[in-house]
Amino acid sequence: MLQYLTVPVTAFQQNASLVWCDATSAAAVIDPGGDLDRLLAEAERLQLRLAQIWLTHAHIDHAGGAGELAERLQLPIVGPHEGDQFWIDGLPQQSAMFGFPPAQAFTPTRWLHDGDTVQIGQETLHVRHCPGHTPGHVVFHAPQIERCFVGDVLFAGSIGRTDFPQGNHQDLIDSIVQRLWPMGDATVFIPGHGPESTFGRERRSNPYVGGT
Ligand SMILES: [Zn+2]
Numbered sequence: 263m264l265q266y267l268t269v270p271v272t273a274f275q276q277n278a279s280l281v282w283c284d285a286t287s288a289a290a291v292i293d294p295g296g297d298l299d300r301l302l303a304e305a306e307r308l309q310l311r312l313a314q315i316w317l318t319h320a321h322i323d324h325a326g327g328a329g330e331l332a333e334r335l336q337l338p339i340v341g342p343h344e345g346d347q348f349w350i351d352g353l354p355q356q357s358a359m360f361g362f363p364p365a366q367a368f369t370p371t372r373w374l375h376d377g378d379t380v381q382i383g384q385e386t387l388h389v390r391h392c393p394g395h396t397p398g399h400v401v402f403h404a405p406q407i408e409r410c411f412v413g414d415v416l417f418a419g420s421i422g423r424t425d426f427p428q429g430n431h432q433d434l435i436d437s438i439v440q441r442l443w444p445m446g447d448a449t450v451f452i453p454g455h456g457p458e459s460t461f462g463r464e465r466r467s468n469p470y471v472g473g474t
């Protein structure tokens with residue numbers, strides 16, 4: 263069975279998530295934006311063996327701690343899609359601009375593409391490429407528990423910003439409607455910021471994509 267725990271990190275209170283296979287205790291951390299000691303303490307408390315870093319996109323609040331964590335524990339960095347290469351290259355400048363501790367650029371061990379899968383222990387998650395907020399944004403879908411880790415694509419009552427370089431509003435709407443909604447109304451999503459919701463609830467009431 264796949265389990266997860268979401269831990270808000272950084273001044274942005276970004277949702278980092280530990281996801282693990284409880285048959286093997288193998289764990290991945292999704293979007294370690296910072297506060298690495300806090301994330302590692304949670305992993306230890308849960309007696310998990312942290313094995314991978316998965317990234318939805320390369321904004322500082324999501325990827326700022328990835329390079330350091332990979333180096334400290336010798337972990338592979340999986341994702342995002344290579345459309346976010348320029349954001350990764352810009353991590354040191356992003357950290358200075360937003361007052362974050364120095365963040366290092368890195369080269370992902372593996373870029374992700376639409377239709378890929380990622381594996382942790384005995385559990386498999388499905389990758390969808392959801393550009394718009396950033397060109398290389400991906401989401402991680404776990405149909406076995408009806409959950410999806412969507413980063414900054416969709417929030418409870420809102421959607422991701424598209425006013426950054428290479429952001430694209432129409433791409434974002436298309437990603438949500440064509441790639442998230444088919445996962446089903448009952449699917450609970452874990453956004454990059456704020457509380458969880460379901461795709462069904464957002465389809466009904468989200469002011470940006472309700473009624474789509
Ligand atoms: Zn973002």
Ligand SMILES: [Zn+2]
Pocket residue numbers: 276321323324414454455
């Ligand atoms: Zn964010």
